[in-house]
Amino acid sequence: MKSSAIAHSNIALIKYWGRSSELNIPMNDSISMTKQGLGDIELKAHTTIFFSKDYVKDVAFLNKKSLVDRNKERVLAVVNPLREMAGINHKFMMASTNDFPTQSGLASSAAGFAALAIATSDALGLKLSKDDVSKYARLGSGSAARSVHGGFVHWHQGVDHETSYAEQLCGPTDFQMNAVIALVSDEPKTTTSDSGHTLAATSPLNNAQIKKSQEHVVELKKAILDDDFKTVGSIAEENCKLMHAVMETSKPPLYYRNQDTFKIMKKVEKARSRGLECYYTIDAGPNVHVLTRPENVEEVEKMLKGKTIRVKPAGDSGTTEEHLF
Numbered sequence: 437m438k439s440s441a442i443a444h445s446n447i448a449l450i451k452y453w454g455r456s457s458e459l460n461i462p463m464n465d466s467i468s469m470t471k472q473g474l475g476d477i478e479l480k481a482h483t484t485i486f487f488s489k490d491y492v493k494d495v496a497f498l499n500k501k502s503l504v505d506r507n508k509e510r511v512l513a514v515v516n517p518l519r520e521m522a523g524i525n526h527k528f529m530m531a532s533t534n535d536f537p538t539q540s541g542l543a544s545s546a547a548g549f550a551a552l553a554i555a556t557s558d559a560l561g562l563k564l565s566k567d568d569v570s571k572y573a574r575l576g577s578g579s580a581a582r583s584v585h586g587g588f589v590h591w592h593q594g595v596d597h598e599t600s601y602a603e604q605l606c607g608p609t610d611f612q613m614n615a616v617i618a619l620v621s622d623e624p625k626t627t628t629s630d631s632g633h634t635l636a637a638t639s640p641l642n643n644a645q646i647k648k649s650q651e652h653v654v655e656l657k658k659a660i661l662d663d664d665f666k667t668v669g670s671i672a673e674e675n676c677k678l679m680h681a682v683m684e685t686s687k688p689p690l691y692y693r694n695q696d697t698f699k700i701m702k703k704v705e706k707a708r709s710r711g712l713e714c715y716y717t718i719d720a721g722p723n724v725h726v727l728t729r730p731e732n733v734e735e736v737e738k739m740l741k742g743k744t745i746r747v748k749p750a751g752d753s754g755t756t757e758e759h760l761f
């Protein structure tokens with residue numbers, strides 16, 4: 437009853453912000469690209485879980501540190517329902533490592549909980565489809581539902597646990613898009629996305645953002661399948677601005693973007709007006725993902741200067757024979 441899995445992080449093109457329940461049921465559908473770093477940093481999580489009758493309590497480690505409180509609760513939110521489904525009472529030991537720059541806000545939790553859900557269902561001998569596994573990854577972190585799949589992924593909002601799941605829209609090579617991440621800051625963020633979601637409803641712009649995002653999902657899905665990069669980039673950029681408007685007008689306001697973020701946004705807009713096809717998107721942190729066609733990656737890096745990570749669409753996440761303990 438031991439299994440290990442590897443999963444990659446993802447960048448949301450249509451954002452998930454705000455949820456209607458503790459089960460992380462979102463307020464709208466979302467779409468993302470599962471991403472893999474092209475250099476030394478792969479942006480992946482590697483997780484091993486072992487259920488044994490010899491263990492007396494559940495223990496979990498992330499990068500060798502023991503998880504407690506909310507962080508441990510989130511692990512249990514994924515493992516408990518699967519353990520119950522399998523009808524097994526054994527306690528577990530879990531270890532997870534990742535290669536994300538420390539507290540960079542690059543969605544390490546998405547990769548971590550996706551790897552956890554895959555390894556757990558495999559260790560317990562559950563024969564679940566990837567779409568079904570995504571429901572359990574969602575219980576740890578909403579965006580983790582999307583990291584269960586590689587390539588481009590659609591998370592259906594749904595109305596309850598059974599209907600809120602992620603499915604692959606197309607594989608990693610079906611739509612030619614890369615991203616260059618501009619690492620503008622490594623300061624820890626003051627409000628995690630986990631607690632930020634609860635503030636979305638306090639913004640007067642929230643309903644407009646939800647409505648527009650549902651329209652964006654339909655348009656973006658079509659644009660990906662039509663290989664229409666320009667439309668994908670423009671919609672992703674607009675959707676990102678709407679989400680940050682909600683964050684910045686919630687009570688209290690959440691400012692994830694800083695001055696350096698705005699400098700990069702302007703640089704991207706300027707480069708685009710000069711004819712370099714690129715668009716930005718920003719999750720719950722100051723770093724900027726600049727979306728571009730693979731052939732323009734080098735030019736985008738030159739334009740951005742500073743610290744960057746080059747990413748391409750990642751393949752499927754899955755189990756591995758390499759165990760961490």
Ligand code: PMV
Binds near residue numbers: 452466630719
């Ligand atoms: O899955 P969470 O709770 O870390 O929330 C992710 C929120 C955003 O990254 C801002 C948007 C998204 O859809 O990934």
